[in-house]
């Protein structure tokens with residue numbers, strides 16, 4: 001009988017070590033998983049004999065689909081361009097995610113609004129999402145009882161009539177913003193002020209204080225991390241099996257992926273715990289100045305039975321970045337279209353008299369300012385590809401099958417720049433929202449006509465507050481100052497600053 005020793009020494013040289021075996025078996029498992037998914041897709045495709053999938057670009061790789069090949073820099077332009085070849089729907093696969101980009105208002109209305117019952121899920125909720133705590137944020141959480149509960153409470157506090165309680169905070173912060181602009185402060189004013197409105201409205205916190213200025217910084221950082229995953233194909237890597245184990249156990253030095261996911265988890269922790277704890281501390285110690293915001297905090301303390309505020313928090317913070325982005329668009333428009341500014345100031349002088357800063361009661365009398373706000377939202381929508389939705393049932397649209405589980409992206413930019421709907425869509429023309437006599441066209445009164453806020457049951461739940469904030473900022477700036485470019489190179493600088501806000 002061969003001795004273990006002799007055989008063993010031979011064994012060592014022939015068999016791979018454990019450190020080789022682990023990655024090989026991991027790779028084998030991933031390949032089997034992909035193969036299984038592709039075979040089951042092929043089987044499922046039998047259903048499409050009657051109804052084909054919508055058209056889309058041919059897949060560059062059998063296994064990966066378009067993984068790693070989807071556009072990431074201002075992709076809304078690419079999908080608009082592709083629309084010339086494929087039409088209003090563009091369908092493709094990234095790993096095993098079926099992805100549909102919707103380029104038209106009509107398809108959006110039918111798929112996202114009329115079929116909202118089955119298109120309101122989000123493509124998150126897997127193990128990696130749980131690791132990074134994505135799954136407990138209202139904007140990312142799957143369509144579930146938890147989402148319904150959070151959304152209902154959010155809606156109660158932010159619906160049109162309730163959002164009125166934020167007016168004093170909005171006025172205070174907007175006036176601070178005007179002051180800092182007038183003092184020609186070097187600080188990135190609109191960013192700080194919009195974060196200020198969000199933090200003070202919800203938590204009663206002053207972000208200028210040394211103790212909590214980390215929050216807006218963390219919020220901005222997180223937004224940039226999350227935003228890329230919201231693009232078509234941007235989240236396919238998140239459902240790779242064991243990705244969460246890589247993120248959790250692989251040392252940061254060995255993997256950029258693990259480092260980024262851990263950073264995301266830490267940032268999410270700062271944001272979901274910190275501001276709420278500070279607000280409760282301040283509330284208990286009565287050190288928060290009595291403001292309408294305190295109502296929200298005291299209400300939230302009562303509702304603490306669940307994850308309520310922490311789960312809303314990411315959306316608050318990332319959405320203050322949207323406010324900053326819309327404000328930057330407004331300044332860009334004033335610089336590029338001085339005649340718009342003159343017309344708005346004529347209206348303010350006529351309706352309010354010279355020198356008076358407008359307030360919310362004046363809004364209905366200021367049609368041109370209203371039109372400027374609407375045009376800002378159309379011209380450069382702050383989230384041009386919206387947030388991804390996911391379908392929970394098969395559906396048929398114009399003879400095409402959109403299978404259950406498809407990730408749906410509306411190209412908001414394509415809709416707000418559709419030549420059939422808007423003449424010269426790349427130009428900033430507030431008059432498109434006005435009647436011939438200068439009054440505001442009633443067709444656009446409903447806030448739901450603003451595409452920038454998204455669609456269906458996941459439509460932006462903070463839109464009334466955003467709407468009030470942006471209108472007030474725009475009206476107040478126009479009433480108190482002239483915005484113009486100083487030299488020829490200035491526009492370039494401003495555009496870089498603006499690009500920073502819009503992240504892509």
Ligand code: HEM
Nearest residue numbers: 138139315319322323382387453454455458460461462466
């Ligand atoms: C210019 C300002 C803003 C824009 C353009 C904007 C846009 C959007 C969009 C496009 C979505 C995704 C809708 C969809 O899935 O179809 C969204 C979701 C959301 N927004 Fe906003 N938003 C803004 C400001 C705000 C503010 C100020 C708040 C909070 C007060 C807020 C809270 C939310 C929340 C919580 C969601 C997730 C809703 C859900 O998934 O059920 N947003 N927003």
